[in-house]
Amino acid sequence: MAGHSKWANIQHRKGRQDEKRGKIWTRIIREISVAARQGGGDLNANPRLRLAVDKAKAANMPADRIKYNIDKACGNVDGLVYEEIRYEGYGIGGAAIIVDTMTDNRVRTVAEVRHAFSKYGGNMGTEGSVAFQFKHCGQLVFAPGTSEEQVMEVALEAGAEDVVADDEGAIEVLTAPGDFEVVRDALAAAGLAPELAEVTMRADNTIELEGEDAERMQKLLDVIEDLDDVQAVYHNAAL
Numbered sequence: 001m002a003g004h005s006k007w008a009n010i011q012h013r014k015g016r017q018d019e020k021r022g023k024i025w026t027r028i029i030r031e032i033s034v035a036a037r038q039g040g041g042d043l044n045a046n047p048r049l050r051l052a053v054d055k056a057k058a059a060n061m062p063a064d065r066i067k068y069n070i071d072k073a074c075g076n077v078d079g080l081v082y083e084e085i086r087y088e089g090y091g092i093g094g095a096a097i098i099v100d101t102m103t104d105n106r107v108r109t110v111a112e113v114r115h116a117f118s119k120y121g122g123n124m125g126t127e128g129s130v131a132f133q134f135k136h137c138g139q140l141v142f143a144p145g146t147s148e149e150q151v152m153e154v155a156l157e158a159g160a161e162d163v164v165a166d167d168e169g170a171i172e173v174l175t176a177p178g179d180f181e182v183v184r185d186a187l188a189a190a191g192l193a194p195e196l197a198e199v200t201m202r203a204d205n206t207i208e209l210e211g212e213d214a215e216r217m218q219k220l221l222d223v224i225e226d227l228d229d230v231q232a233v234y235h236n237a238a239l
Contacts (some may be wrong), residue, residue: 027231028056029069030102036073047181051199061091081103085115088123092217095207096130096239097122101144103229112227120220133236134201138180140187140194144169151192158186174202203236214239 010186030109031052033101039046043053049070054161087099117124142151152163155173160183164172175183179200184197209217217237225233 023226024059025056025061026058026228028052028061030082030231032056032066032069034084034102037081041070041074044060047178049204050181056239085109086127086131087124088127088130089117089122090130091122091220091235091237092213093207093209093237095217095235096133096203096232097210097221097224098131098134098201099224099230100232100234101227101229102231109227109229112229113224115225116227120223121216122220131201134200134203134234136177137202138173138175138177138183138199139196139202140173140175140184141196142171142173142192143195144187146171146192150182150190151187154187154190154192155183158183185205200232203234206236206238208238 032049035046035049035052039048041049043050053066053070082102082104083106085101085103087101087110089097089099091097099113101109101113114124116122140155148163148165151173153170155163155175159179160173160175161179162174164174166172173183173187173194180199184194187194214237217235218239221233221235221237224230
């Protein structure tokens, strides 16, 4: 199945994430804490915790620190209880934005997110106002030049929902969230290494932004992503 060009946009997003590496550990630790508290500290019985630990390892977090944070979450040592809250809104040109947060202070977080939207040209929406434009799924993206035939064969055999090749030759594998690990591991076993692999909120369609509008949208996204309580930001803007 052919799709529009997304490779440049994905590379752009990865580059912006790389610039924010200083916050990665903090976000991963929160994810580990919530996953362990909700589903227990057993990796074999807690898929969400497994994914969080995979992220921690990919970010070069030491094993003893990972274990410490799992143990702390299960025992609630520090007394902090994080809750997950999702906010939705619109950016420049009507682009849809989803903001996932983990916070110990709901009032502080909603005020900061609302302020970021209003100050930088966006509008905070109500629950469900844009989420329908996204699909919760596993996503693995392979660089142009990767064998589409091999990716398709392995991915579909492992239970992937779809394989999409874009105009630049990048290959995108889509899975149900629960099948992500199985498909990822099958592709890895076949020697196929993705540039990007995550469970995400994937936009059904994109809005093209250029010039000043693209710059304003990037500024809005940067400000939201830099908020302490923000874990992830999803949007449908092609910058």
